[in-house]
Amino acid sequence: MARALSYPVKIYEFDGTPVYLTLKNVKRINYTFKPDRINVSAKPGTELSIIINFIEENRERFQEKLEKIKNRDQQIKALENQNITSFSKLLLFGKEYNIVYRSDINSIKLASKNVYIPEGYKELNLEFYKTYIDEFIQTELEKYIQNRLKYWYHKTGLKCKKFTIRKMKTLWGSCSVNKATIRFNFYLAMVPKKAIDYVIIHELCHLKEANHQAGFYNLLSKYFPSYKFEQKILKQKVLPCQYLF
Ligand SMILES: [Zn+2]
Numbered sequence: 001m002a003r004a005l006s007y008p009v010k011i012y013e014f015d016g017t018p019v020y021l022t023l024k025n026v027k028r029i030n031y032t033f034k035p036d037r038i039n040v041s042a043k044p045g046t047e048l049s050i051i052i053n054f055i056e057e058n059r060e061r062f063q064e065k066l067e068k069i070k071n072r073d074q075q076i077k078a079l080e081n082q083n084i085t086s087f088s089k090l091l092l093f094g095k096e097y098n099i100v101y102r103s104d105i106n107s108i109k110l111a112s113k114n115v116y117i118p119e120g121y122k123e124l125n126l127e128f129y130k131t132y133i134d135e136f137i138q139t140e141l142e143k144y145i146q147n148r149l150k151y152w153y154h155k156t157g158l159k160c161k162k163f164t165i166r167k168m169k170t171l172w173g174s175c176s177v178n179k180a181t182i183r184f185n186f187y188l189a190m191v192p193k194k195a196i197d198y199v200i201i202h203e204l205c206h207l208k209e210a211n212h213q214a215g216f217y218n219l220l221s222k223y224f225p226s227y228k229f230e231q232k233i234l235k236q237k238v239l240p241c242q243y244l245f
Pocket residue numbers: 202206212
């Protein structure tokens with residue numbers, strides 16, 4: 001991990017969005033986007049003009065990313081102001097299910113096109129409602145990951161001791177090589193199963209090849225030749241994903 005050498009300092013305005021620079025021991029200029037700011041990091045001693053040129057040379061990419069993250073932020077804010085009865089769809093494994101309320105059930109059930117939700121949930125406040133939905137989603141994701149870990153273990157011999165699921169803002173998954181544990185992002189439940197599978201095998205490969213070097217990609221493409229396609233699918237999503245509409 002790179003050690004931070006300075007606090008973020010505002011260095012530039014990009015179309016009205018402030019750009020903050022942090023100096024740290026990084027190989028090249030890195031950048032991340034937030035709805036209200038762009039964070040850039042560069043190694044100590046890098047001239048400001050080089051960083052600003054870099055931003056302007058990548059203007060289109062910066063605009064595109066910024067717009068995407070601002071849109072998502074607006075969607076999320078709009079969602080926070082919604083009420084339960086306005087939700088008509090749930091996104092799960094890349095597929096939209098129609099929300100149907102039923103009085104004859106007391107837990108959430110998935111059918112081919114619908115997700116059945118107990119009628120009583122409509123009376124909950126939004127926070128509790130979401131908690132129940134999240135629990136359901138997490139269980140579905142857990143089941144899927146569990147199955148696929150078994151599959152990949154038989155196929156590759158790669159095995160993690162434990163996995164956890166957390167809501168994360170930047171990573172789809174991460175692997176602690178020493179502990180042989182994997183952490184998966186809750187929002188994986190919103191992408192197609194094949195893309196989840198890619199993240200599973202990606203993290204499993206790290207048990208053998210810790211870094212993203214040639215050895216890692218050789219291993220990955222051996223087990224999952226179409227990984228570039230799934231990477232693209234995952235790149236299209238901005239975290240956290242919205243799943244109630
Ligand atoms: Zn990785």
